Every structure is written in structure tokens, then in C-alpha cells.
Amino acid sequence: MNWHDAWPAPAKLNLFLHVTGRRADGYHLLQTVFRFIDRCDTLRFAPRVDGAIELATPLPGVPPESDLTVRAARLLQAHSGCRQGATIHLDKRLPMGGGLGGGSSDAATVLLALNHLWGTGLTRAELEHLGLNLGADVPVFVHGRNTFAEGVGERFTDVALPAATYLVLEPPVHVPTAAIFGAPELPRESTPIAAAQWRPGIGRNDLEGVACARFPAIAEHLAWLREQAATAMMTGSGACVFAAFSDPAAAAAALAALPAGFSGWLAEGLEQHPLAEIR
Ligand SMILES: C[C@](O)(CO)[C@H](O)COP(=O)(O)OP(=O)(O)OC[C@H]1O[C@@H](n2ccc(N)nc2=O)[C@H](O)[C@@H]1O
């Protein structure tokens, strides 16, 4: 792909999320299944010979220096010794603090795109490892396959998932992930399951209770969605909630019935990340 091309950064859903323990450094041990969906941020890159990394489209409330796209580009530069730079254009569509992994996906797409465009030649495994420095959710987006993840979300057993249409609701709140994991009342002792045992529909989101108690809008959206589909669940640390439909028409009918003041959209489950084959 060229400098001018649009590079997608898809959202993920956590089809279940169990907290199975806590490490000495405070990070939580999880089991989860990540599924990529066809709703995406989009990035473009322009090369620079001066070595600078510039974000042409800063996000409201996020200083460019702490933006995950800029941090990802700098990390790749530092790790590879690359002297080239880039101006990054980010077309942001995914909500921040939504549990859809938007920032992490942007960072992963920067790693994959610049590794390709700069010709820095890191392997996907090396980029996954590098990505973990930016956030627990970055490695899976580099990995690129729907997968059962363990550890803090960096040990993968890939899974094949059936086609599904998802109705995703965006409660109008930004959830700080650290506050949910830091809640004293968070259940942290789910019994681990074997990756081979997992099927769609198995499991729950252990972060849901804390998120719903602290952000009543999440509880309201989830309650409405559960009336449409009993298996509705929150993704990640929230705020978004989703339900899977095997019949796209049923998903569309549920979206059409959305109460005033709620916002939501449909997305198709992907078989893999759109950049899964890029080198
Ligand atoms: C909830 C998930 O979205 C599930 O996919 C991820 O585990 C969160 O990944 P993320 O947003 O990339 O999170 P990070 O930026 O790495 O971590 C934010 C904060 O959440 C807490 N955190 C995160 C992941 C984890 N396994 N245990 C934690 O306790 C830590 O306090 C950390 O400082």
C-alpha cells in the first residue's frame, strides 16, 4: 500500500471478558475473545525527511504528545533507528472511552503502516511485543485474528467465529478504564476456562457491574438492549454495549426501535483484521 492510501483501524468487541486474577503490578489477568468489526477509524500518512512525527488532526482533549498514534510512531522510530518521519491524518469515528479499543487500534495501524511504508522490517510478533508498551489492547490489533486472549490480553489462541450482525449502542459517557479495574468491588476470581471450550454465548463481562453502577447510562442502555436480545453485553470496560444477531433484518429492526436519545449503529463481524495480511 502507498503513502496516499487510507489505512483502516477497526473496532473490536469483547465477546466475553472474565477477570481471573491480579498481577503483582496491579494489572489484571483476563480471559476474553476479541472480535473485529467493520466500523473503523481511518489513517493516512505523508512521509517526512526531517524525521518529525506530526499529528495533523489532534483530538479534542488529547495533547498530541500523548496521542497513541504519535506515541506508536515514535516507539517504532526509536526501536528501529529509522530516520524518516511522518505526518499522520486521523479520521476519528470510534468513540473514546467506548470499550471498542479505538485508540489502541489507531496505534496498531500506525505500527503496521509505518513498518511497511518506512521499510523497517519488523515481524508481526515484534510489533505485537512493541505494542504492549502502549496499552494492553494494542497487541491484538497487530495480531489481526479474532482470538481468545489471556494474560493481560497478549497470549492468543485464534478462533473462527460465525457471521454476525452487531447492534452497538453508545451511551453518552467516557469510561476511564483504570477506574473500573481499580474498583474494590470488582470480581477478580472467575474460574479460568480452556480456550478450546469456548463457544459464542459462553461467559459474561466481569467489568459490567462496576461500570453500570458508576455510569447509570450504561445500565439503561444495557437494559433496553437486553429486551431486544437477551445475550446483550458491555464491551471492554465500557461504555458501549452490543448484541449479536444472526439475522441482519432482526438487527435492523432493533436499531429502528431505538428510543429517542439513544444512539447506536450496526456493524458486521469480520473474519479477520483488514490489515491481517500486510507486511
Ligand atoms: C478492558 C480491555 O479493553 C479488554 O480488551 C483492555 O484490557 C483494556 O486495555 P487498554 O485500554 O489498552 O488498557 P491500558 O491502557 O493498558 O490500561 C489502562 C489501565 O487499566 C488497568 N488495566 C488494564 C488492563 C488490564 N489487563 N488490567 C488492568 O488493571 C490499569 O490500571 C491500566 O493502567
Ligand SMILES: Nc1ncnc2c1ncn2[C@@H]1O[C@H](COP(=O)(O)OP(=O)(O)OP(=O)(O)O)[C@@H](O)[C@H]1O
Ligand atoms: N488516537 C487516540 N484515539 C483515542 N483515544 C486516544 C488516542 N490517543 C490517546 N487516547 C486516549 O486514550 C483514551 C482511551 O481511548 P480508547 O478509544 O482506546 O478507549 P476505549 O475504547 O475505552 O479502549 P479500550 O477498549 O482499550 O478500553 C482516551 O480517552 C484518550 O484520552
